[in-house]
Amino acid sequence: MSSDLTAPVAREKTTGLHIGDAKPGVAKTDPIIIADGVRRTFGGLTAVDVEHLEIPRGAITALIGPNGAGKTTLFNLLTGFDKPDSGAWTFEGHSLSGVPAYKVARLGQVRTFQLTKALGLLTVLDNMKLGAKGQVGERFWQSLFPFLWRKQDHQIEERAFELLKKFKLDEKSDDFAASLSGGQRKLLEMARALMSEPRLVMLDEPMAGVNPALTQSLLEHILDLKDEGMTVLFVEHDMHMVRHIADWVVVMAEGRVVAEGDPISVMKNPEVVDAYLGAHQEIDLGVVTGRYPAADAGKNKASKESK
């Protein structure tokens, strides 16, 4: 993101999230996720090695760190898309170790992907309706009898239109999602995730590939989530965005949590400057933020962060 971005209207930051000194693994007053000893190795490489981490409820938490710090891997682990070598974690008191991804999502913890996964050959509206939970018509035998699910489907459709209107996608509801722009797809993916009425929204690089005209509204949408009582955890490289919207920042490097705290103090932390900002100086930011689309090759694999 370029520096000419106009700062959004500042909204109140949530404070008083932690108990005691803001150091890695600090306890939170009201944690939504508690992770302990989560380790994941690829071959000989340790991608994630988190001793203890708590994510505060009702706040926006940013997960930052240099490329390869293990952010996306941690995301995949917490959402059940990858299996750790060891470790345990809970979401609102439910143990999630070994719980498959779809059950994690049903518990109210929904995620988006670094490379957007809009379902291109479904219409925008169908994309949205797919997000709703507990649909009778999604069960095999019931689906054969429309009178069993038609009413619910209408309700879902109404809710989908409301959200689409909010995300300014309602005029495109009958278009194939493949015809949307990159930023619109990001919005659609987020809106679709909201259809499942989640309590924790996990966004993997929500700003990657979004053109500057849309960043503003995307930021506002994320702030709205908190106002509506949801907890947000996001991965981002963009320091502007982190500073503006995050209430709490977790810094990772080489698979570990190296620092935690509110955005202002974390960015002053010499270790963070060292581990993160320092490491960035030689690297083209466009590459780091994934803003350059990965070459067509690894389309499907790319969501799995490499070593």
Add this chain to the structure above:
Amino acid sequence: MDWIQILSNSASSIISPATLAYALAALGLAVHFGFAGLLNMGIAGFMAIGAYGYAIGILTFGLPWWAAALLGLVASAVFALILGIPTLRLRGDYLAIVTIAAAEVLRLLFLTTAFDKVTGSADGLFGYHASFRASNPIPEGTYGFGPWEYREVDWWVRILGIIALILAIITVWRLMASPWGRVLKGIREDEEAVRALGKNVFGYKLTALVVGGVIAAAGGIVYALPSSVNPGVYVTSLTFFVYTALLLGGAATVFGPVIGSLIFWVLQTVLGNVLPAAVQAGYLPFMTSIQAQTLKFILVGIALMLIVIFRPQGILGNKKELTFVK
């Protein structure tokens, strides 16, 4: 050349048991490949299970024909579960390899002399028609008009085949127009995204594999109803022919597979009649009539390539909704 005869044969093939069987198999494959994005390369195996299940049910277990048909369908559902449970968690190309391998294993098991008493090995199975013919409500005689003039037995086969096809079409159409179908199409596009929305992707894929497999097995039964079960039919080429019929019509459509099978068989019949006739009439001096019969299969292969390259969505498919798993 006797054009009247050729036209009559071609018109007759529109409701031939082979066409109906292909239509059912292609519809089952549409559920797998077109809607769920599952690369099933073993559709011939599902058809074989239907056909053998039916014939063995009657000959070995002494079941009435309808119970034997049911046995064929249940067996194919079990086959789908056995194939699906280990492979549906793996990458798509593994499913392709496992299904083509499993279909071949199955064919070899039907072909081996070790089970000759049950499967008839290379001779296949025949002479299981008594119960089916006894159930025929149509009085003896020849009915119909023009090219569609058949004996009561042949009508009974065709009527049941058409009923099975209509039932299958309604089921698939209902499924795909429902939220269930929406999830399935979502999985075809990107299964991780759908999983992230709380859907049991594996369960949907497995159900789709079973549904499509049972429909394809019904095709196998219709194929076996009028004549015999021959292991030489259920080779990998059959799978490829069904793919051709499916892609001709449109992979992610409900009527595409039916139209595709129809065109496939009418063209086969036309070519199968015209080419040898042309040879006999001396229009193709460089060809024998056996070669003329082979030529039509060469043309099937070329047609398959051309469809996939130039019109991958098929005749009925929407260009935008063109459906090939990535």
Add this chain to the structure above:
Amino acid sequence: MPTLALIVAFLATMLAFTFLAGVGSASADEIDTDKYQYRISGNVQLDGKPLENIALTIAGNGVDTTVKTDKNGQWAVGVPEKNATYTVALDENTLPTGIAVVNDADATDETPNIKDAEVGPGGRVTVNFFIGEGERHVTSFADQLVERIVNGLRFGLMLALAAVGISLVYGTTGLSNFAHGEMVTFGAVMTLVFSRGVGLPIYLAVPIALVLSGFIGYVMDAGLWRPLRRRRTGIVQLMIVSIGLSLAARYTFQYFIGGSTTQLVGADQRPIQLFGSVSMSIIDMVSVVISIVVIVAFAMWLLFTRIGKATRAISDNPSLAAASGIDVDRVVRIVWIISSALAGLAGVLYAYYRPGIKWDMGAEFLLLLFAAVTLGGLGTAFGALIGAVVIGLIVEVSTLWIPADLKFAAPLLVLIIILLFRPQGILGRRERVG
């Protein structure tokens, strides 16, 4: 995982069923007699009384059939070729106790239970054995095992020639090439054309066929696959195009050579006994040497030459390879030429191994290729090599326990079971599986 256990249990039951049935159930007394027009038949009697359920195996010219005598002691097997020699072996284990096949008066054949049967111009031949009290001529289990292992290695190395090619093509272009089997057939058919057709000696016909195979690989890449890559055709579409190509090619072969099996020059060579019960003809031994030499040369090429290294780089990461200045199109073109020539060579050797050339010989080969490549781990050439050898061994060794006509089913079943436990194959990397 309980489901996994369930499947394993199910497959195990299926296997057990196969084995039991293979041993227990009776075979027909007449096999393939209506499929082929020529036949070998006989009558097994002891002192004028017929013996029922005696097993005989008839092999050669693409046939490997086991038949059992009926209650009149009679048996008959249909065979595809006349003017050809088949071996008829009587399984002495199925004779009553104390009874064996004995030698005629003054003959000193060490294995009187195995006979050559020549089907002459009349297309029919009768083979009878002298049966009486005597010592049996059974090959010990160890000898059989050694023989099977040697044959399995021979088959596996031949399979490897084609498997490394299909694997390289997959690795560099993402194409699962269903037409690879037809490239195998092509090599054999071209050898046939230039030896039997044109009349060249076999040592000239084979090289010409291989050059043509390589050329066909070039033509396919330039005329079909490269334009499709340019169009960014999806890999599933490419795969189905290759299926169409396979069908068209397969029936084109049938168009020209018909539906019967044709032998190459020297296919009827006498095997020479080497050790134990292992015997090979000169051509068999040359085949093995050629396979080994070519595979070693191929491995050297892949490991040490510039193009070979580039090939592996592209298999690892195509966009990175392209970005680092590798001419991907050129490498892919070379890969096509090499893998097509290797497939052609495998076809020639397979024509001697089966033996015989038939229009759909490649189709039966293709599934074993896929099994080999998957077993080794998709897209790794050395994995394909190991996978091929394993598949070759399974094909041959499994016949010690299961009927010979199920020998191609065994590796496919093993493949399915292995995928349950190690979906990435023997050498594949776990992370590759999605």
